[in-house]
Amino acid sequence: MTTTAADTTETTTEWIAIARQVGQNLSPGVAARDRTGDIAVDAFDLLRDTGLSAALVPTELGGGGATHREMGEILRELGRHDPSTAVAFAMHSHLVAAQLWRHRHGIDATPVFTKVAAGAILVSTGASDWVDSNGRASRVEGGYRVSARKAPASGCEVGTVFVTSIRWQDAPGGPQVLHCAIPRTADGVRIEKTWDTLGLRASGSHTVVFDEVYVPDAAVSLVRPANVWPPVLNVVIGAAMPLVMAAYLGIADGAVELAALLAADRTDPHTFQLAGEMMNAHTTAADLIAAMFTDSDNLRFDNTDAYASRTLSRKTVAADSLVSAVRLAIETVGGLGYSRTCEIEMRYRDVHGSLFHPLPRAKQTRFSGRVLLGHTPIG
Structure with missing residues (x-):
């Protein structure tokens, strides 16, 4: 089926209307959450229930089939009503978008899309994952043991999967970085409430701690040299x-x-x-x-x-x-x-x-x- 400009406009309008409804439901509590710093847990239930959390997932894999630009319009509309929730939700959305890029370039992302369509909220573990990464990984049978502190991790209290990277300093051939996904429920995972800032106080951007967490080989998506632009x-x-x-x-x-x-x-x-x-x-x-x-x-x-x-x-x-x-x-x-x-x-x-x-x-x-x-x- 050919998509026309009119079709795209109509679809975008529908997504914005859904985002506006969610935002209007959240808006009355924004000022109180700004004072307390508490994330809107119910916001992410609404994002799941309305399909917004899976909007970027292809329709054939259970999602909404939204375009990159349409997802931007969703986030923009949410930002009008609830800034902290919008920014925290952008952290989930950008991880789904990166998987969609991979999917469109011949790298199957079906397992991730299936989880998101089923309600998973992905959490990026933040600036600690830049080129060098941080933490400590060691090789064990069938995978790795990893320890690290990752901050800020927006939305970590409501997330189900942490998308992170860990430095493997003692890797054969020199320091490496592991890119992996760690379930919130994995043994050794905890959250320390360290986020106390000037703004975005209710984004839940606390510190995620991995303490000798087991990461199986199947959960590692990439191993790359550290200190080299990837x-x-x-x-x-x-x-x-x-x-x-x-x-x-x-x-x-x-x-x-x-x-x-x-x-x-x-x-x-x-x-x-x-x-x-x-x-x-x-x-x-x-x-x-x-x-x-x-x-x-x-x-x-x-x-x-x-x-x-x-x-x-x-x-x-x-x-x-x-x-x-x-x-x-x-x-x-x-x-x-x-x-x-x-x-x-x-x-x-x-x-x-x-x-x-x-x-x-x-x-x-x-x-x-x-x-x-x-x-x-x-x-």
């Missing part, structure tokens, strides 16, 4: 960053919309100027994130350092623009926007999280500069 991270960057930034765009959407509502009756020149500057920053971010999805080609992009570099450059500029947009929302509203009685204040704290996803500005510019000048991304 092409798999190009895939992760291309799949993840558009989705993650879409959630933050939703956070900014809510701030801009509320600022426009609160300042609608003002006619003083400086308010018009601030509102225009806010619009410029918001539009810049939205256009950059839209370009990320366009270049993704629905997760058919080429696995190249240049593609990852371009995606990361857009991420940095988009993050700066989102922070500026929400700051300008506060200025447009005035003193009320600085008060914790106004939702914009929370969104200003939350949107700063965008700065810390891989790669932060200084690391990104070094990465992109090396790629532009013909070098490997790290060195």
